[in-house]
Amino acid sequence: xxxxxxxDGISANGIKMLTNVARSYDDVIVFAPDGxxxxxxxxxxxxxxxxxTHIGKRGNVDFYSCNGTPTDCVKLARQTVFKDVQKPLVLSxxxxxxxxxxxxxxxxxxxxxxxxxxxxxxxIGFSIDSHDANxxxxxxxxxxxxxxxxxxxxxxxxxxAEANADVPVCLNVNIPVGECDGLMICQQARGMWSEEFExxxxxxxxxxxxxxxxxxxxxxxxxxxxxxxxxxxxASIVPVTTDMxxxxxxxxxxxx
Amino acid sequence: xxxxxxxDGISANGIKMLTNVARSYDDVIVFAPDGxxxxxxxxxxxxxxxxxTHIGKRGNVDFYSCNGTPTDCVKLARQTVFKDVQKPLVLSxxxxxxxxxxxxxxxxxxxxxxxxxxxxxxxIGFSIDSHDANxxxxxxxxxxxxxxxxxxxxxxxxxxAEANADVPVCLNVNIPVGECDGLMICQQARGMWSEEFExxxxxxxxxxxxxxxxxxxxxxxxxxxxxxxxxxxxASIVPVTTDMxxxxxxxxxxxx
Numbered sequence: 001x002x003x004x005x006x007x008d009g010i011s012a013n014g015i016k017m018l019t020n021v022a023r024s025y026d027d028v029i030v031f032a033p034d035g036x037x038x039x040x041x042x043x044x045x046x047x048x049x050x051x052x053t054h055i056g057k058r059g060n061v062d063f064y065s066c067n068g069t070p071t072d073c074v075k076l077a078r079q080t081v082f083k084d085v086q087k088p089l090v091l092s093x094x095x096x097x098x099x100x101x102x103x104x105x106x107x108x109x110x111x112x113x114x115x116x117x118x119x120x121x122x123x124i125g126f127s128i129d130s131h132d133a134n135x136x137x138x139x140x141x142x143x144x145x146x147x148x149x150x151x152x153x154x155x156x157x158x159x160x161a162e163a164n165a166d167v168p169v170c171l172n173v174n175i176p177v178g179e180c181d182g183l184m185i186c187q188q189a190r191g192m193w194s195e196e197f198e199x200x201x202x203x204x205x206x207x208x209x210x211x212x213x214x215x216x217x218x219x220x221x222x223x224x225x226x227x228x229x230x231x232x233x234x235a236s237i238v239p240v241t242t243d244m245x246x247x248x249x250x251x252x253x254x255x256x
Numbered sequence: 257x258x259x260x261x262x263x264d265g266i267s268a269n270g271i272k273m274l275t276n277v278a279r280s281y282d283d284v285i286v287f288a289p290d291g292x293x294x295x296x297x298x299x300x301x302x303x304x305x306x307x308x309t310h311i312g313k314r315g316n317v318d319f320y321s322c323n324g325t326p327t328d329c330v331k332l333a334r335q336t337v338f339k340d341v342q343k344p345l346v347l348s349x350x351x352x353x354x355x356x357x358x359x360x361x362x363x364x365x366x367x368x369x370x371x372x373x374x375x376x377x378x379x380i381g382f383s384i385d386s387h388d389a390n391x392x393x394x395x396x397x398x399x400x401x402x403x404x405x406x407x408x409x410x411x412x413x414x415x416x417a418e419a420n421a422d423v424p425v426c427l428n429v430n431i432p433v434g435e436c437d438g439l440m441i442c443q444q445a446r447g448m449w450s451e452e453f454e455x456x457x458x459x460x461x462x463x464x465x466x467x468x469x470x471x472x473x474x475x476x477x478x479x480x481x482x483x484x485x486x487x488x489x490x491a492s493i494v495p496v497t498t499d500m501x502x503x504x505x506x507x508x509x510x511x512x
Contacts, residue, residue: 041297049464163504208305239505248419249495253441
């Protein structure tokens with residue numbers, strides 16, 4: 001059984017396309033935010049209640065809308081409609097906007113994926129390198145098919161086993177706009193945002209700051225990362241971890 | 257110059273205590289959310305404006321309140337009152353509640369720390385293992401002093417340099433309640449939340465789900481992690497990274 005969520009909300013084109021592809025692999029439960037939750041990272045809701053509504057069924061797909069964040073959706077679905085299912089897989093996206101490089105940190109799409117990983121469920125996040133909500137998603141759909149073919153053939157499980165990674169498959173997939181020449185397994189590029197806010201004065205004379213930002217690729221001389229893949233018409237696949245320990249330092253610091 | 261923020265809001269006891277300790281090391285700018293933002297992870301605000309207000313100055317500390325998330329606070333302070341400062345250091349906390357183990361993923365306190373790391377500024381998050389907003393913070397203050405003494409002596413820089421970690425110091429410090437027998441440099445414990453929601457029926461007859469949750473320590477047989485430290489009356493120091501690549505898998509997957 002596949003659980004699908006996203007951070008653009010249940011009405012976004014990206015989640016519709018992801019659902020259309022995924023339903024040919026297994027039964028699907030769509031359990032997604034009732035509206036946009038972009039930039040929510042792994043935010044959770046507490047101190048106020050979550051609710052969800054069954055909004056319909058089409059073929060082998062059930063649709064549920066939830067008032068929470070992407071992470072809330074995974075948590076609540078696991079306790080309700082996605083509880084104790086066979087062969088669970090969580091998919092998130094297709095996000096309208098890249099989550100390559102450090103954008104994984106801010107991403108609600110990837111927040112849902114990380115949440116699945118934390119509770120032992122394999123999960124894959126898909127994002128397209130365009131913020132246009134009406135972007136053509138045909139190429140992205142092909143990439144989703146390629147990745148799910150690999151997933152259901154057990155390719156990723158094999159990789160993980162051979163690498164002695166005793167964790168569920170957890171992937172951040174980013175897809176270029178237009179043509180895609182293949183998949184590239186790679187690392188998260190270093191990058192940062194600069195000049196992030198535009199200052200405006202509102203009608204009351206108050207200063208307001210609107211997030212805009214310029215992205216800076218700090219690994220532009222390297223060819224082993226997700227930004228390189230996107231810039232060279234390839235879809236990037238980064239295996240990700242929820243263990244944020246900086247290992248070399250831990251080892252060094254403990255030698256004293 | 258030290259920037260201090262948190263996710264419990266500018267009025268919390270934890271940020272007051274952190275500020276009281278930090279001001280003896282350097283000038284301080286407190287730039288914190290105007291109310292609680294717990295569980296906000298690295299969430300950012302966009303599509304609506306941020307504002308901030310100078311709410312006072314006491315000695316070498318300036319206080320600013322902001323309507324955004326902890327991550328927003330770091331971003332906006334960097335573009336305004338914490339721009340181009342000498343020897344920048346970001347501190348976050350003292351959070352009321354542990355951010356050990358996987359709680360780092362959901363933590364707004366640590367979201368601010370990760371944001372500083374992404375733009376090249378050293379940063380340390382402090383949390384105490386108690387959700388009591390009125391918890392005694394004297395021991396925690398001692399731990400903050402010990403960690404800042406090490407920081408300003410250059411101990412952490414030395415560790416990072418010797419480990420060839422070409423990134424700013426970025427630490428997740430968790431502090432036990434009551435006595436503290438020392439500092440332990442260690443890794444993030446594996447863990448997860450289960451049975452997360454309590455179901456209630458509201459006045460309108462609608463089902464509501466309230467986040468509660470039981471935490472499960474998946475590394476309870478190990479003695480090298482932050483939960484072990486807390487359970488043994490030590491403060492844990494986990495050096496953390498914003499590179500979420502699962503390296504062994506990347507290396508294996510690229511061998512094909």
